[in-house]
Amino acid sequence: MRVVRVTAFDARAARGKPAACHRMGQLEKDRFRLVAYTTLGHRIDPRIPLSIAWMTLMGLLIVFLLLTPLTSIRLNPYDRLDQIFDHLQVPRENVPKHYEINLKVFLPYRPGVDYGKRNFTFDGFVKIIFRCETPNRKILLHSARQLGFRVQLFDDLGKEISLQDHYHNHSQELLHIQPADLLTAGVDYTLHINYTGGFDNGNFTGIYSAPYRHETEKRWMLATHLQSMDARTLFPCFDIPDAKAKFKATVEHPFGTNAVSNTIETLVVNNGNWTITAFKETPLMSTYLFALCVSDFPYTETHTLKGVRVRVYTEPSKVNDTGTALDIVPRLLDFYEDYFQYEYPLMKLGELI
Numbered sequence: 001m002r003v004v005r006v007t008a009f010d011a012r013a014a015r016g017k018p019a020a021c022h023r024m025g026q027l028e029k030d031r032f033r034l035v036a037y038t039t040l041g042h043r044i045d046p047r048i049p050l051s052i053a054w055m056t057l058m059g060l061l062i063v064f065l066l067l068t069p070l071t072s073i074r075l076n077p078y079d080r081l082d083q084i085f086d087h088l089q090v091p092r093e094n095v096p097k098h099y100e101i102n103l104k105v106f107l108p109y110r111p112g113v114d115y116g117k118r119n120f121t122f123d124g125f126v127k128i129i130f131r132c133e134t135p136n137r138k139i140l141l142h143s144a145r146q147l148g149f150r151v152q153l154f155d156d157l158g159k160e161i162s163l164q165d166h167y168h169n170h171s172q173e174l175l176h177i178q179p180a181d182l183l184t185a186g187v188d189y190t191l192h193i194n195y196t197g198g199f200d201n202g203n204f205t206g207i208y209s210a211p212y213r214h215e216t217e218k219r220w221m222l223a224t225h226l227q228s229m230d231a232r233t234l235f236p237c238f239d240i241p242d243a244k245a246k247f248k249a250t251v252e253h254p255f256g257t258n259a260v261s262n263t264i265e266t267l268v269v270n271n272g273n274w275t276i277t278a279f280k281e282t283p284l285m286s287t288y289l290f291a292l293c294v295s296d297f298p299y300t301e302t303h304t305l306k307g308v309r310v311r312v313y314t315e316p317s318k319v320n321d322t323g324t325a326l327d328i329v330p331r332l333l334d335f336y337e338d339y340f341q342y343e344y345p346l347m348k349l350g351e352l353i
């Protein structure tokens with residue numbers, strides 16, 4: 001016996017009695033029994049020929065099938081951008097492949113380090129390679145808490161393509177870029193965007209600064225929490241989880257601090273009052289997984305059996321308390337690699353405690 005749930009069926013037709021509430025029907029040999037309750041709670045039990053029940057179900061199904069394509073087809077992917085639900089997404093006409101991110105962070109990490117008006121701001125430059133999937137004349141990128149955009153677009157031969165306009169809409173958190181000509185499907189284009197941003201924000205979202213106390217001093221670190229859609233505070237991007245790409249970051253940070261990101265450092269050079277740290281390209285991943293931390297935290301270090309570098313960073317006064325983490329983290333990583341039969345894809349693992 002199969003139980004079929006029927007909604008919005010008017011039992012009055014069968015019995016001439018007012019009926020409401022939920023109704024459950026049971027499919028018997030050749031009859032469809034509708035168990036219904038009147039608004040007063042009396043049970044009514046009309047018997048309806050099976051053919052009528054089937055016709056009703058088929059009717060509902062046809063109505064459903066007819067309505068579905070009408071509501072899901074969107075001829076113009078931009079026509080509903082003024083609605084909040086739609087600008088959380090961006091049209092998939094352009095699909096990112098690679099991001100190269102350069103940041104210079106003005107972090108007054110300890111007393112005596114002062115960048116004046118530039119305190120807690122950063123200069124950003126991002127190079128985005130994306131593929132045009134459908135010919136279009138509008139590139140939409142997520143971007144928040146950023147200003148001073150300078151945008152250039154190049155085709156796959158490196159020829160600059162002139163732009164008709166570009167503007168940022170704060171309430172939409174979108175950077176609109178309008179090339180003068182139609183982009184061609186199947187071509188990889190490159191965007192160069194210079195911008196500035198800020199991280200004077202104590203609410204632990206996106207890119208933020210967090211204070212900590214060292215002896216009598218108030219010191220600052222920079223950190224990121226980009227889940228679920230705050231990568232846009234760090235760099236303009238297609239900030240949707242399935243628009244995965246590879247990321248290659250370089251960070252210029254105050255001398256005396258270190259920078260930690262998803263992948264291992266490929267270069268650390270000092271240049272006067274600044275240090276430049278470059279990171280290896282990440283595997284293919286979502287924007288929200290990108291991470292960056294700049295602080296003067298010292299670290300302790302060890303390696304897993306397979307040679308993954310494990311570092312535990314912490315405040316200077318707590319560096320002797322990292323023993324437990326340093327002992328457990330590599331053993332856990334070895335255990336999980338074996339348990340899931342899946343090799344950890346990175347060369348290092350950093351813990352900030």
Ligand SMILES: *[C@@H]1O[C@H](CO)[C@@H](O)[C@H](O)[C@H]1NC(C)=O
Pocket residue numbers: 081082083169170171172
């Ligand atoms: C930004 O977008 C909102 C919502 O779509 C719109 O109402 C507003 O006019 C736009 N502002 C600018 C400056 O374009």
Ligand SMILES: *[C@@H]1O[C@H](CO)[C@@H](O)[C@H](O)[C@H]1NC(C)=O
Pocket residue numbers: 108110111112113114115116117119
């Ligand atoms: C910049 O930040 C540092 C550290 O918080 C502070 O000592 C300094 O006064 C700030 N400078 C300005 C101009 O606000």
Ligand SMILES: *[C@@H]1O[C@H](CO)[C@@H](O)[C@H](O)[C@H]1NC(C)=O
Pocket residue numbers: 102124125150193194
């Ligand atoms: C944009 O950023 C790049 C990389 O930092 C830099 O070389 C270039 O001079 C910047 N362009 C402008 C106009 O600021």
Ligand SMILES: *[C@@H]1O[C@H](CO)[C@@H](O)[C@H](O)[C@H]1NC(C)=O
Pocket residue numbers: 145200201202203205
């Ligand atoms: C966090 O701080 C930023 C910058 O000050 C602000 O734009 C944003 O609205 C804040 N977010 C929340 C959830 O308070």
Ligand SMILES: *[C@@H]1O[C@H](CO)[C@@H](O)[C@H](O)[C@H]1NC(C)=O
Pocket residue numbers: 112113114272273
């Ligand atoms: C480095 O910083 C110190 C103190 O903040 C300043 O006196 C000096 O001029 C800076 N050096 C360079 C090369 O900017």
Ligand SMILES: *[C@@H]1O[C@H](CO)[C@@H](O)[C@H](O)[C@H]1NC(C)=O
Pocket residue numbers: 316317318319320
């Ligand atoms: C950590 O331990 C070393 C060796 O015992 C000691 O010299 C050092 O002062 C300790 N550091 C802190 C911050 O406690």
